[in-house]
Amino acid sequence: MYRIAILGCGTMGEAILGGLRAVVGAPEVVHVTSRREGRAQFLAKRHGIEASTDNVAACEAADVILLAVKPQAAGKVLAAPGVAEASAGKLLISICAGVTTERLTGWVPQSAVLRAMPNTPSLIREGMTVLSPGEGVTDEHLEVATSIFAAVGRVRVLEEKHLDAVTGLSGSGPAFACVILEALADGGVRMGLPRDVAIELAAQTFQGAARMVLETGRHPAALKDEVTTPAGCTIAGLLTMEDGRIRSILARTIEEAARVAGGLG
Template sequence: MLKEKFGFIGGGKMAEALCKGIIRAGLSAGSNIIVSDVLAERCRLLKEEIGVQTTQDNHDIAAFADVIILAVKPQIIGEALENIKNDITPRHLIISIAAGIPLHFIESKLRENVRVIRVMPNTPCLIASSATAFAPGKHTTEGDKKLAHAIFNAVGKVFQLEEKYLDAVTGVSGSGPAYVYMFIEALSDGGVKMGLPREIATALAAQTALGAAKMVLETGQHPAQLKDAVTSPAGTTIEGVSKLEDGGLRAAVINAVEAAALKSKKLGELL
């Protein structure tokens, strides 16, 4: 268990997932986590369901926590930083999970030499299966990097990258779960169309996606090699693959990643 206390500014779905993931991984107890949100009802739910402390005052976050995680929408991060800038001391590490918001913007809104890390996680951190990338700020220490790695490694896979790659990460893994859920739903719909009960079709589709993903990660083989291993000459799979190609699956996914990455970049440019 880590000695640091954690504070979340913003109590949305990602903050909730991270809180649950951190507690489930044994990195911290709920009593060492505090979450702020503007909605009293949201605070009540988080306190009751997760066991964390809650507040509607961001100053309480800075007073309690050593690690402050900015989990607000990108459009209001400037306001949140303005609210706490005089509360930040050398003991604080700021971790931002706000999509598209560059390190230099966060650093410019706080006192000099504040330690900041920009992170792009995704919601499967709730079940310790997150895909996360982070970029350290100019005042970040090696200890800060190790701490960030420990936090996000406990809830999935984590990669340290240069900040210039984080918009692309947003397009792939930040938004990616939504694309995969859509694929699972479509695969299930296909099963229902062919007569399977919905529950069975969805379970088969989800387990298939899980198994295929594990094959990529655990074998180290290129996805194309694994696809070819399933695709027998004149068999059933090549018939399906042909239809996916007709439907433009590859182009649609590539375009989705590009659109999300460009949106992330634009959010930073609008500041």
């Protein structure tokens, strides 16, 4: 069993931490860090684990280092005195959007570097993570990374050239899904449903439709056609969506998020 350190335990780091801790037998997180002492104390109290502002101590305590600071802080953290030495010979997994393997390897040349792009539903073990191993990452390293993220959701391995698109789609996607979900619930409220009922109906409908796609493997268009009765209410609603150019708006949303992700590093 290997030990994990999370450097920068903010929104995403804590989602992965929370997801891992909910799974019996999952890899153990032994040390997490933050920039502010107060945040470290809060994390220690909330999760009952070692938490500090000392990235070197965290790297020394672990076999696998998960870098989860904002992309702009990646260089500052990894190039700080002692971090490269403390992580030498270990696996470094970076979830920082837009920070390339080449740049990461420049800061920690003696570590095996693997990029990962998870998302926040990892907290409830419904995450989607794409892994992209750099040179020097062995099959065993990839297995270790897969076991971490498989404990908190689904995992795929893709080439690094796809990671900005992944960041725009599944990394940022929970926010886009929540806006669509909220808008559908607004429609229900407009037609007289109580807010809490409308949100529950919209969320469960989203979840149901998504699981149908994943579990049947069928194309979303085929599933959509099945609920579209000639002259019925669903086709009437669908045409209203098309009038609003919803497909191109959503596709361009991913395009823009991916474009910005590419510049974050």
